[in-house]
Amino acid sequence: MTDVKVPTLGESITEATLGEWLKKPGEPVALDEPIASLETDKVSVEVNAPAAGVMGAQLVAVGDTVNVGAVIASIEAGGAAAAPAPAAEAAPAPAASGEAAALSPSVRRAILEHHVDPATVQGTGKDGRITKEDVVAAASAKPVAPAGPAPAPAPAPAPAAASAGGRKEERVRMTRLRQTIASRLKEAQNTAALLTTFNDVDMTAVMEARTKYKDLFEKKHGVRLGFMGFFVKAAVMALKDIPSVNASIEGDEIVYHDYADISVAVSAPNGLVVPVIRDAQDLTVAGIEKTIGDFGKRAKDGTLKMEEMKGGTFTISNGGVFGSLMSTPIINPPQSAVLGLHRIEDRPVVRDGQIVIRPMMYLALSYDHRLIDGREAVTFLVALKNAIEDPTRLLIDL
Secondary structure: OOEOOOOOOOOOOOEEOOOOOEEOOOEEEEOOOOOEEEEOOOOEEEEEEEOOOEEEEOOOOOOOOEEEEOOOEEEEOHHHHHHOOOOOHOHHHHHHHHHHHHHHHHHOOOOHHOOOOOOHOOOOHHHOOHHHHHHHHHHHHHOOOOOOOOOOOOOOOOHHHHHOOOOOOOOOOOOHHHHHHHHHHHHHHHOOOEEEEEEEEEEHHHHHHHHHHHHHHHHHHOOOOOOOOHHHHHHHHHHOOHHHHHHHEOOEEEHHHHHOEEOEEEEEEOOOOOOOOOOHHHOHHHHHHHHHHHHHHHHHOOOOOOOHHHHOOEEEHHHHOOEEEEEOOOOOOOOOOOEEEEOOOEEEEEEEEEEEEEEEEEEEEEOEEEEEEEEHHHHHHHHHHHHHHHHEEEEEEO
């Protein structure tokens, strides 16, 4: 019998929450096959089988907190050869086992929730991998007939509840990631003197440049030309002019950074995660877009590494992709400022004494007023606005 222990989770992380068991007691497991998913403060981590055999006793339950090095289960010897025993099912078994190993925790959870056979799902992710969206799409397209009629009487209690008023409640334990997000956001509100300054930006020039060069850009660099590349580049220039926006407070000292590590908020299955574009000041727009694209894919698959979300000197959060018109984002401590981007919409504006229609976006800079003055915040936003409205400035560093 081999003990299954909680692996090392990264620097300064000593515990995690058991998110789900990927194998049931008695099921055969292969060496290094994922058998459990752990949720840390930032990402999901898979626990792989230390030996081949049969899944033995599971010593902790879903939702329990476990420490690094703790024994959470056991692998019993002698079951690995049992899997190929049925000749008729020998061929499918390895395929399913290999497929399971390639699925991320969020995808496995979606498969269990929607009762979808992964073998019937067409993957649209990298290298044909199945994503959570693929599972949801397959579930919605799945006919309701297969096993629906038989279990139909089971939901009978539901009408009873409805007759009592139709009001229902569901209690779901907060994930460790969501708990961490909640505590850090509240900590920021309690510690920093938060203030938000707004401006708007005419997106005409950037949109024209994107339309003109997007095909050539993608052909040359293998990545789509989005708006974030422009905004990160413009933010780096503005941070150079207003260094306090890129600084942080440590005790009674102000720490100024001569580099720009830009945190970008990315949507993941369990909430927003914030990976960091290191040394963004040294990257081209293509390099920035490639990095962000990679972050987005791996956030969806749950394969971002914890070290990729540490640090950061300034954050950009794009709520516009979800349709947000305006917001007051909260800083990500120990950072002192966060830029909020919003949706682009046509609005009437005055140009040369004439009312014209332009694609406009609201910008929001939330900052720690203990360190950043209002003048500096406004100057930062104006510098950003000027660079986006005249992208040539990005080329000549003006």
